[in-house]
Amino acid sequence: MPGINSSLLRHLKQPERFAALDRVARQGDRWDGRVFRVSNPSTGELLAELPDMGVEQTRIAIDRAHVAQAEWAARTARDRSDTLWRWHQLILDHTDDLAAILTAEMGKPLPEAVSEVSHAAAYLQWYAEEANRIYGETISAPSTDRRMLVIKQPIGVVGTITPWNFPASMVARKISPALAAGCAIVLKPAEQTPLVAGAMFALAAEAGFPDGVVNLIYASDGAAVGRELCSNRKVRKISFTGSTEVGRLLMRQCSDQVKKVSLELGGNAPFIVFDDADVDAAVDGAIQAKFRNAGQTCVSANRLYVQSGVHDEFAAKFTARVRSLSVGDGFEPGIAIGPLIDTQALVKIEAHIADAIQKGGAICCGGRQAGHGGTFFEPTVLTDITSEMLLAQEETFGPLAPIIRFEDPDQVVREANDTIYGLAAYFYASNLKRVWHVAEKLEYGMIGINTGRMSSEAAPFGGMKQSGIGREGSRHGLEEYLEMKYLCMGGL
Numbered sequence: 001m002p003g004i005n006s007s008l009l010r011h012l013k014q015p016e017r018f019a020a021l022d023r024v025a026r027q028g029d030r031w032d033g034r035v036f037r038v039s040n041p042s043t044g045e046l047l048a049e050l051p052d053m054g055v056e057q058t059r060i061a062i063d064r065a066h067v068a069q070a071e072w073a074a075r076t077a078r079d080r081s082d083t084l085w086r087w088h089q090l091i092l093d094h095t096d097d098l099a100a101i102l103t104a105e106m107g108k109p110l111p112e113a114v115s116e117v118s119h120a121a122a123y124l125q126w127y128a129e130e131a132n133r134i135y136g137e138t139i140s141a142p143s144t145d146r147r148m149l150v151i152k153q154p155i156g157v158v159g160t161i162t163p164w165n166f167p168a169s170m171v172a173r174k175i176s177p178a179l180a181a182g183c184a185i186v187l188k189p190a191e192q193t194p195l196v197a198g199a200m201f202a203l204a205a206e207a208g209f210p211d212g213v214v215n216l217i218y219a220s221d222g223a224a225v226g227r228e229l230c231s232n233r234k235v236r237k238i239s240f241t242g243s244t245e246v247g248r249l250l251m252r253q254c255s256d257q258v259k260k261v262s263l264e265l266g267g268n269a270p271f272i273v274f275d276d277a278d279v280d281a282a283v284d285g286a287i288q289a290k291f292r293n294a295g296q297t298c299v300s301a302n303r304l305y306v307q308s309g310v311h312d313e314f315a316a317k318f319t320a321r322v323r324s325l326s327v328g329d330g331f332e333p334g335i336a337i338g339p340l341i342d343t344q345a346l347v348k349i350e351a352h353i354a355d356a357i358q359k360g361g362a363i364c365c366g367g368r369q370a371g372h373g374g375t376f377f378e379p380t381v382l383t384d385i386t387s388e389m390l391l392a393q394e395e396t397f398g399p400l401a402p403i404i405r406f407e408d409p410d411q412v413v414r415e416a417n418d419t420i421y422g423l424a425a426y427f428y429a430s431n432l433k434r435v436w437h438v439a440e441k442l443e444y445g446m447i448g449i450n451t452g453r454m455s456s457e458a459a460p461f462g463g464m465k466q467s468g469i470g471r472e473g474s475r476h477g478l479e480e481y482l483e484m485k486y487l488c489m490g491g492l
């Protein structure tokens with residue numbers, strides 16, 4: 001039988017409140033008895049067995065959302081805003097338990113999980129506010145007998161698919177603007193990390209969303225659920241965060257119905273340190289941009305380009321800091337690097353290191369599994385890296401920092417742009433002319449200038465090229481869930 005295991009409940013302050021997460025997604029639905037397992041990547045312990053939903057249950061959830069949509073859209077903006085505010089408060093009130101669930105199922109250090117939950121709450125707060133600020137426009141008509149205007153309306157039912165690396169904040173970042181706009185949603189969280197989404201949905205029910213407005217699908221077969229969301233005509237938009245490969249597939253599946261998509265996909269972020277940079281600040285920024293979430297973020301610095309004049313100083317200071325990062329179970333105090341999500345992630349990082357060494361790269365620190373059992377890997381710094389190496393071309397998604405020496409500032413920008421990706425880039429420099437020049441030349445949706453962290457509910461998050469379509473966060477994130485309707489009144 002499905003259920004939440006004591007190995008999870010012992011981490012919670014209010015276990016009774018979250019003990020029924022196995023039921024959150026199947027209330028009223030026809031569940032056929034199949035289950036799937038969720039385990040702690042640090043210890044391998046079983047955390048939960050969840051009802052495994054398939055195409056039929058996804059259809060039921062979509063039908064329910066379709067019915068609820070009309071009623072939710074007809075409410076006042078203030079009413080939708082108030083419900084989001086209540087959910088925001090409940091998330092804040094239960095931060096400790098949500099963070100513990102997140103660390104247990106995903107592995108990130110507990111302080112990072114706490115910070116992610118507050119980031120999730122910040123999205124709910126932001127869109128509770130934005131719900132009241134949906135404006136249309138009037139247009140000066142070209143003839144006196146006409147009036148022309150534009151109104152904004154919710155797009156309809158939205159299918160959302162969220163990743164395992166930020167299992168709380170991605171849920172909030174996707175569904176809070178949709179709900180603020182007046183859309184009903186169906187969410188499929190990553191099969192590795194469905195529990196914190198379940199806990200957030202349990203709190204959403206307490207916040208008072210009407211039946212059918214928020215729907216959760218626990219499922220191990222993400223492809224089948226994704227296909228149904230893309231092909232079901234009642235779903236008017238898909239919002240997905242994950243790999244570029246899956247993003248392409250979903251886009252193809254949506255093309256038959258010309259369904260709208262928002263896609264937040266892979267990256268290959270350059271992190272450039274120019275000779276005029278503050279090297280200590282650049283080291284701090286690189287630690288954040290590379291090692292947050294053990295390097296498992298799509299905005300993670302993947303290639304560190306450092307100009308010759310500061311290369312050796314940067315490499316020495318950075319390596320010393322990396323050596324001090326402790327690896328282990330995210331519940332232990334002082335841990336900076338948790339486990340990788342699975343063994344495939346270990347295989348990829350090892351392949352990137354082997355390829356680099358074979359082509360002339362040198363290990364400054366790390367380079368091996370971290371020997372705690374589980375999927376831990378030592379934070380690693382490599383130098384003597386060239387653009388031909390795999391790790392400069394593909395996203396590693398792990399705690400591996402390759403340093404590439406460069407001489408020519410124009411050439412480094414060309415190299416940084418020489419990728420199919422365009423999500424995030426970072427650079428450190430002090431010369432204002434250079435700052436503007438580089439910021440304008442980099443082909444990325446988000447640029448961190450003298451900072452290693454830029455994600456914020458107030459800013460538009462998203463990429464260019466094959467890193468995605470659309471933006472999340474800020475007022476722009478709300479527009480993604482609104483249709484523009486032009487009204488032309490004649491005979492006046």
Ligand code: SIN
Pocket residue numbers: 165166169296297298299455
């Ligand atoms: C990501 O989407 O991988 C990064 C999210 C964040 O920086 O908050």
